Amino acid sequence: EPAELMAEFQARIDREEKIEPRDWMPEAYRKTLIRQMSQHAHSEIVGQLPEGNWITRAPSLKRKMILLAKVQDEAGHGLYIYSATETLGVTRDQLTDELLTGKAKYSSIFNYPTPSWADIGAVGWLVDGAAIMNQVPLCRSSYGPYARSMIRICKEESFHQRQGYEIMTVLARGTAAQKDMAQRALNRFWWPALMMFGPSDKDSKHSEQSMKWKIKRFTNDELRQKFIDATVPQAEHLGLTIPDPELRWNEETGQYDHGEINWQEFIDVIKGNGPCNKERLQARINAHEEGEWVREAAEVYQQKQNQEEAA
Numbered sequence: 596e597p598a599e600l601m602a603e604f605q606a607r608i609d610r611e612e613k614i615e616p617r618d619w620m621p622e623a624y625r626k627t628l629i630r631q632m633s634q635h636a637h638s639e640i641v642g643q644l645p646e647g648n649w650i651t652r653a654p655s656l657k658r659k660m661i662l663l664a665k666v667q668d669e670a671g672h673g674l675y676i677y678s679a680t681e682t683l684g685v686t687r688d689q690l691t692d693e694l695l696t697g698k699a700k701y702s703s704i705f706n707y708p709t710p711s712w713a714d715i716g717a718v719g720w721l722v723d724g725a726a727i728m729n730q731v732p733l734c735r736s737s738y739g740p741y742a743r744s745m746i747r748i749c750k751e752e753s754f755h756q757r758q759g760y761e762i763m764t765v766l767a768r769g770t771a772a773q774k775d776m777a778q779r780a781l782n783r784f785w786w787p788a789l790m791m792f793g794p795s796d797k798d799s800k801h802s803e804q805s806m807k808w809k810i811k812r813f814t815n816d817e818l819r820q821k822f823i824d825a826t827v828p829q830a831e832h833l834g835l836t837i838p839d840p841e842l843r844w845n846e847e848t849g850q851y852d853h854g855e856i857n858w859q860e861f862i863d864v865i866k867g868n869g870p871c872n873k874e875r876l877q878a879r880i881n882a883h884e885e886g887e888w889v890r891e892a893a894e895v896y897q898q899k900q901n902q903e904e905a906a
């Protein structure tokens with residue numbers, strides 16, 4: 596790629612200009628955006644499953660309505676981000692195919708089970724909380740369609756986080772058994788939520804370039820630390836204990852120190868060997884197969900319309 600074009604591209608980024616679909620961009624910029632955005636879209640789609648598990652069993656009609664709305668929001672987020680990704684020259688069919696054949700990654704967090712109602716609270720509080728921490732800076736991402744799609748998504752995620760925290764509040768103030776249920780859900784989701792931010796900075800192969808291109812505005816470790824610092828007081832307010840014996844406030848740094856993340860577990864989960872990877876992928880394959888008749892009908896309808904127009 597010509598050096599002048601590369602230099603001009605970087606200068607535009609440095610001036611905080613947004614890059615738009617028809618603009619010239621380095622192939623590697625296009626590639627890394629397709630990678631990150633499609634993984635993000637797949638995460639929103641697969642992310643419906645852990646919570647979808649509780650829609651039929653939500654403890655009241657009101658809870659069921661809220662959860663349905665939240666899960667539908669996640670479907671919507673997936674669709675906006677797929678559309679934004681298509682502006683980079685890939686098709687939705689290609690992206691779907693990569694997900695269903697297991698080639699594409701999606702967030703590690705959605706490979707964990709949600710065995711109790713409290714997990715729905717923990718997912719909203721911690722998973723959506725982590726998602727917001729990561730996605731608010733993406734509203735300033737250098738690629739225009741991605742940045743714009745994030746604005747509405749972040750507003751919706753913020754409602755999701757609050758509904759999760761509210762579920763946790765009710766359980767934590769409830770009976771001893773309810774509080775225990777909330778604590779167990781926190782124990783299950785704390786470490787996986789920290790892993791959502793990705794590998795530590797020293798192992799993050801894309802961070803340096805993505806920061807230079809202002810696709811990312813903070814490193815993985817920076818965002819993880821912000822999340823911990825924001826979340827520990829919330830756990831204290833609930834009267835719940837974060838399952839990390841090494842967690843303590845550090846006066847000097849003005850941050851919480853924390854224990855080591857189990858990176859082997861992270862690697863296992865992204866390689867497909869987490870507790871629910873196979874189940875999640877199978878659920879998406881089934882949904883796709885069951886939707887075959889809709890795609891067929893839409894195609895036949897389109898052909899008829901074309902014929903009528905031609906006649």
Ligand code: FAQ
Nearest residue numbers: 635638639642669701702703726790791793799800801802
């Ligand atoms: N899981 O070099 P880096 C949501 C991969 S929120 C799986 O650091 P990068 C909302 C990474 O892709 C969740 N894979 O990569 C919701 C790369 O693999 P590759 C979705 C991970 O891109 C809530 C390799 O490791 N959010 O869905 C993970 O600079 C509730 C090396 O990593 C987003 O996707 C992981 N946790 O930084 C929905 C946000 N972490 O491609 C339903 C947008 C890393 O070389 C219910 N994405 N990997 O094969 C990002 O901000 C970035 O892509 C990072 C990773 C920060 C995730």
